């Protein structure tokens with residue numbers, strides 16, 4: 580397995596389990612932001628079967644992409660890199676020019692991964708498709724610094740959790756390929772997965788330790804390498820961050836991994852408009868909070884020389900989620916500042932009650948999501 584350590588060039592896959600949570604929007608704007616900070620960034624459309632990144636960049640689909648690479652041997656991945664309208668930002672299209680490339684074989688996946696590793700750039704942002712299947716998970720495992728995007732909706736959070744579960748399982752499977760005993764055990768777990776009585780990764784580590792104590796220790800050490808980062812998108816209020824904290828707790832209890840929060844992006848209709856105009860939203864909405872949030876995430880990555888390890892100032896914050904909380908509070912406060920037009924000053928009491936009611940039902944919704952999540956552990 581190839582991980583990011585000791586490599587200057589960083590491959591950052593973006594996944595999330597569910598479609599429509601904003602993976603592509605975030606991948607495009609994040610990559611553009613990094614290029615604006617002077618980093619040579621290559622954006623890769625690996626959402627095979629649903630490639631659409633070129634439209635978000637306002638590019639015509641005339642260039643060969645990953646689909647051509649897969650269906651013929653005429654290209655190297657490096658040759659697919661094409662320039663964009665913006666300095667330092669490059670793009671590799673997906674499979675829009677090729678009809679139905681189907682399920683990728685192991686060797687094709689390995690060729691793509693090897694090709695990506697050879698690209699010359701500071702950062703390579705890889706937009707993955709939705710779903711929690713092993714093809715997406717395998718691409719996510721290109722690096723240990725993948726980004727998980729989710730919205731605060733119950734289904735999206737559940738999908739993000741399923742994705743992480745498959746990710747950790749697949750990682751263990753790969754880590755122990757040369758260990759027959761453990762491989763047989765993991766196969767058995769996969770085969771016997773039944774709803775209601777699923778083993779958590781934490782249970783599996785107990786089993787593995789019983790089979791072979793040294794393998795158990797190895798598994799624990801391996802899992803420490805995984806450092807996926809969460810981005811919460813389409814946030815409406817501060818209580819949405821609590822949901823992410825629930826996901827973090829579930830990951831540490833059931834999956835034995837430490838999920839950190841890289842940042843939040845608020846829900847803003849301007850994002851939809853930017854899709855229609857086929858321009859990344861950070862270009863024309865410099866003053867918007869969402870733009871500021873994207874730049875903030877991009878700076879967190881660029882400024883961590885050992886990303887995904889993040890140099891958090893732990894004297895100030897308990898963890899990255901507390902920081903996300905504080906950032907979100909500030910974002911919302913400045914948002915309210917902007918909205919304070921003369922008419923909206925002097926809130927009438929009905930408006931206030933309505934707001935409280937919405938917030939309360941939102942909190943109830945969040946609590947039931949957390950409950951569902953812990954039942955599905």
Ligand SMILES: Nc1ncnc2c1ncn2[C@@H]1O[C@H](COP(=O)(O)OP(=O)(O)O)[C@@H](O)[C@H]1O
Nearest residue numbers: 598599600601602603604813845846847850851
């Ligand atoms: N922060 C946001 N605020 C409002 N709408 C958003 C936001 N992020 C994404 N969207 C909208 O959600 C839809 C899906 O986004 P997309 O990036 O294509 O999702 P995915 O790649 O996860 O399938 C788009 O219509 C986009 O405009």
Ligand SMILES: [Mg+2]
Nearest residue numbers: 602603626707
């Ligand atoms: Mg997408």
